[in-house]
Amino acid sequence: MELSSSQQKTIQHQYDAFAKKTLAGEAKNYLMELAKQSSREVCFSELKENELNKFSTLDEYSSDYYNHTVAGYDVYVKDDLLNEALNILPVRKREIILLSYFLDMSDEEIGAMMNVVRSTVFRHRKNALAKMKKFMEEKKNDEHK
Secondary structure, eight states: OOOOHHHHHHHHHHHHHHHHHHHHHHHHHHHHHHHHHHHHOOOGGGSOHHHHGGGOOOOOOGGGSEEEEETTEEEEEOOHHHHHHHHTSOHHHHHHHIIIIISOOOHHHHHHHHTOOHHHHHHHHHHHHHHHHHHHHHHHHHHHO
16 A cells, blocks of 8 residues: 555654654653762762772782781781880790780680680780880880981
8 A cells, every 4th residue: 555645744744753752752861860870979089088998999918917826826917016016025925915916815715725824824915015015105206206
């Protein structure tokens, strides 16, 4: 069935009108989506430091840490000053500090591991902490001079 030229024009105009409505609707949806996105977007320069840290990672390498082995466990210390303070301690006192603060062991557990009583572990830890504190304070004072 052959359409007359006026019928073809009518169909063409109907198609054009439909295409224009479709494109206008799509443009409207696109602009609404852009508006939604822009309402949720924030410039990195406007973020607070703690929010910005959520989007970053820090590479850590084993060479950045100092390794101490105690009772078959590896304990890693990153702070240079703390590592120096640990190294000035005698081995037994260093092990007590590492077991207590880095491996969360109680005095009783440390005492059982080292075959000493709990009070000895407490005394060694107290003396070691005092020695470390003195060393670290002197070191910081020397750096400030």
